[in-house]
Amino acid sequence: MSIHKYPYPVPAGDMQLLRLPGLNPEDVILDEQGRVLCGLEDGSIVRMNADGSDAVVVANTGGRPLGLEWLPDGRLLVCDCLLGLLAVDLSNQAVEVLVDSVNGKKLMICNNASVAKDGTIYFSDSSKRYLLTKIQSDIIEHIATGRLLRRNVDGSVDVLLENLQFANGVVLAPDESFVLVAQTGGGKIDRVWLKGAKAGQHDMFADNLPGLPDNLSLGSDGLIWLAMPSATDFRLKIIHRLPTIVRRLIARLSEMLPVAEMRNVLLMAFNADGECVHFVEGDPLRFHLVTGVREHNGKLYVGSVEESAVAVMPVPLALPRWKTTLAAHY
Secondary structure, eight states, X not given: OOOOOOOOOEEOOOOEEEEOSSSOOOOEEEOTTSOEEEEOTTSEEEEEOTTSOSOEEEEEOSSOEEEEEEOTTSOEEEEETTTEEEEEETTTTEEEEEESEETTEEOSOEEEEEEOTTSOEEEEEOOSSOOGGGHHHHXXXXXXXXXXEEEOTTSOEEEEEEEESSEEEEEEOTTSSEEEEEETTTTXXXXXEOSSTTTTOEEEEEOSXXXXXXXXXXXXXXXXXXXXXXXXXXXXXXXHTSOHHHHHHHHXXXXXXXXXXXXXXXXXXXXXXXXXXXXXXXXXXXXXXXXXXXXXXXXXXXXXXXXXXXXEEXXXXXXXXXXXXXXXXX
16 A cells, blocks of 8 residues: 655634534535525524524434535435435425435445536445444444445446545545545545546546545535544554454443544545645534534534534645655654
8 A cells, every 4th residue: 555645734814613403413514695504413404694694493304414515406415324325305304315225235424425517426325234323333343334426327336445544525626537435444435437548447546645534525616525523543553453243342442431532633635636725623622523624615524422502613725845755744
């Protein structure tokens, strides 16, 4: 495996918190009016102004919304980890199930998605073994069962990649020539080529990341943004080298023991060539466990699975190109 080097993170500017009428906005998206939408743990979809005012529940999936994207018909695409891939009409709160099973087996954790211009949907199913409440066990056991899936416009579903270590964030390249999927348990991002001479092939887009990768998104700046809820833990790398039976035992023990909290606000941005353009660190004393990030007009809107707010911070200046090659790990 190649060794990628990353710069030290650049501190973000002042962080603003947009308070919510609920908990744990895992992902964030903006609409054409610049309003912020996020999904909460009680199934609510909340919309508010960019300054946090007028927060209102505009729909409820009845499950647990994770990744959010817009469909070409104007409906909100929701990856619901309990119900599957959903299309939500915010005008009347109607919820349509697009995919809830693949090859006769129910999706366990429909997690994140990206939508092509023609309506084709690329999305992740994180695990075949565990529900979201057992994410820690899945990552510790390190038994790869995650998948990258594609829902075609005719409704059929293809498996593009499988045997992934907790498949998570998904994003299409700006020109839709490839799709990326993050492996949280593997600390890397895979690429599947969709067009050109490499169509159908897959390779590595980024590996040895300085944190555990979560949601991916395409910013208005054309960059690919990544949220990382935790910095890389060397103890996890050691555990992954142990025999399977030992990893399973550790996973069972971890379910009974409190987990030491590691507070981080870590965000990265890559260009289409896989070069790190931004590595941002926010204030972990005010916000943490970031899982989703959306860049919009020079600001970063950040979601979390442990907060009752969306964090907003400015995008720092881009890293000088020579700094992206420094052998400095966070």
